[in-house]
Amino acid sequence: MASISFWGGVGTVTGSKYLIQTDRARVLVDCGMFQGLKELRERNWQEPPFNPRAIDAVLITHAHIDHTGYLPRLVRQGFHGPVYCSRGTADLLKILLPDAGRLQEEDADYRNRHNVTKHAPALPLYTEKDADASLELIKSTTNIGERFQVAPGITASFRVSGHILGSSLVLVEIEGAGADRTGRHVSFSGDLGHYDQPIIQDPTPPPLCDYLLVESTYGDRLHDPEDPKIALARIINDAAKRNAPVLIPAFAVGRTQEILYLIRELEDENLIPVLPVIVDSPMAAAATTAYANRKEEHDEEYVSILRSQRHPLRTRSMVTASSKAESKRLNDAKGARIIISASGMMTGGRVLHHALRLVPDPETTIVFVGYQAAGTTGRRIQNGEPEVKILGQWIPVRCRIEKIGGFSAHADWQEILRWLEGLKENPPKRTFLTHGEPEAAEAMAGHIREKFGWTAEVPTYGEKFELL
Ligand SMILES: [Zn+2]
Numbered sequence: 001m002a003s004i005s006f007w008g009g010v011g012t013v014t015g016s017k018y019l020i021q022t023d024r025a026r027v028l029v030d031c032g033m034f035q036g037l038k039e040l041r042e043r044n045w046q047e048p049p050f051n052p053r054a055i056d057a058v059l060i061t062h063a064h065i066d067h068t069g070y071l072p073r074l075v076r077q078g079f080h081g082p083v084y085c086s087r088g089t090a091d092l093l094k095i096l097l098p099d100a101g102r103l104q105e106e107d108a109d110y111r112n113r114h115n116v117t118k119h120a121p122a123l124p125l126y127t128e129k130d131a132d133a134s135l136e137l138i139k140s141t142t143n144i145g146e147r148f149q150v151a152p153g154i155t156a157s158f159r160v161s162g163h164i165l166g167s168s169l170v171l172v173e174i175e176g177a178g179a180d181r182t183g184r185h186v187s188f189s190g191d192l193g194h195y196d197q198p199i200i201q202d203p204t205p206p207p208l209c210d211y212l213l214v215e216s217t218y219g220d221r222l223h224d225p226e227d228p229k230i231a232l233a234r235i236i237n238d239a240a241k242r243n244a245p246v247l248i249p250a251f252a253v254g255r256t257q258e259i260l261y262l263i264r265e266l267e268d269e270n271l272i273p274v275l276p277v278i279v280d281s282p283m284a285a286a287a288t289t290a291y292a293n294r295k296e297e298h299d300e301e302y303v304s305i306l307r308s309q310r311h312p313l314r315t316r317s318m319v320t321a322s323s324k325a326e327s328k329r330l331n332d333a334k335g336a337r338i339i340i341s342a343s344g345m346m347t348g349g350r351v352l353h354h355a356l357r358l359v360p361d362p363e364t365t366i367v368f369v370g371y372q373a374a375g376t377t378g379r380r381i382q383n384g385e386p387e388v389k390i391l392g393q394w395i396p397v398r399c400r401i402e403k404i405g406g407f408s409a410h411a412d413w414q415e416i417l418r419w420l421e422g423l424k425e426n427p428p429k430r431t432f433l434t435h436g437e438p439e440a441a442e443a444m445a446g447h448i449r450e451k452f453g454w455t456a457e458v459p460t461y462g463e464k465f466e467l468l
């Protein structure tokens with residue numbers, strides 16, 4: 001007998017946690033942090049609905065915090081088993097988890113200093129040290145389908161899911177789980193990539209399975225048809241003509257590398273002039289190195305550029321600021337230039353120092369290349385608010401504002417259907433829609449029923465299903 005319980009990534013895109021239980025083992029797939037709405041974030045602080053000490057192993061689909069950010073907390077609560085992930089994911093976790101711990105500590109510290117806490121003293125969810133302890137448990141492997149033992153009676157394999165570096169589909173095989181004592185296969189899409197995304201490979205076709213969990217972030221939306229490369233060229237050319245700066249707030253992992261790749265390509269094709277490109281985020285610099293080093297994950301185009309002796313993630317005039325002093329010096333630069341800095345939604349990080357100077361400047365163009373969540377400074381600027389508060393100061397928003405909607409690391413609903421085509425001849429017994437807001441998940445279930453006639457359902461938080 002085996003079962004699966006949904007402890008996150010249902011009714012929301014955050015907090016992904018799926019628990020597989022058999023008579024002999026307990027395996028958690030993803031260990032994400034809840035983000036966004038307060039009632040979701042509070043779950044990070046509650047007692048977990050399962051005993052962390054009783055979990056045999058954790059399998060990780062990819063490094064994003066909404067899939068991994070609870071791991072240090074789990075370790076703090078006594079989990080000490082292996083954490084399996086792909087090599088690319090392990091590279092990124094070494095960058096992301098200690099940073100998440102540091103942010104938790106800074107946040108608790110801020111609350112204590114400013115007395116804005118109901119709990120005295122405010123404590124971090126976990127510390128950088130907890131994050132380091134969780135990194136010790138990582139066992140990385142390939143994501144080309146090789147099977148490995150996870151726990152008694154449970155094996156797994158990873159395949160490329162094309163979302164970010166290292167992102168993987170996870171196929172779990174449970175020995176003798178069925179009523180007839182045959183094995184059962186449960187497949188997890190993780191976050192499914194957008195086809196033809198630069199740098200990394202397209203999603204691998206889905207492996208055959210009895211039960212399928214598929215994400216539905218864009219279950220009710222299609223991507224903007226405007227090619228982001230063309231939009232980027234238009235904006236850069238316009239700024240170059242006016243000898244004016246371009247500020248791009250971008251997520252350090254994934255989006256920054258994609259932007260660098262496109263700017264390099266535009267330069268190679270002589271579609272834009274060569275401008276100084278300043279990558280001002282230590283995390284982005286580290287992630288760029290990880291992307292460049294993890295050769296087995298690169299797509300064909302990336303490999304062919306490497307063969308022509310060029311660096312695909314390096315523009316012709318590029319500076320990476322690593323120290324704070326360097327960052328400040330770059331702040332004083334003048335003229336046409338492209339500054340890429342995190343955080344992507346302007347909720348923190350060095351982008352704020354650039355914004356303080358450039359947002360009031362009518363010549364500057366600020367370009368949003370990712371989703372801006374409600375309440376963030378990025379969203380306020382994008383919405384055209386006349387003034388925003390940055391680093392404690394109110395500043396007028398006078399810069400030009402552009403938004404490129406075509407960037408996405410997720411498949412939209414048509415691409416998810418395209419991916420699922422691979423299972424048309426041998427459909428899963430049950431398909432569960434995960435990782436979507438309620439409307440998106442329902443819409444995706446509807447698309448699947450309509451196109452394939454499968455049983456597609458949207459689980460609720462804490463719901464448990466027998467894997468018969
Ligand atoms: Zn993700």
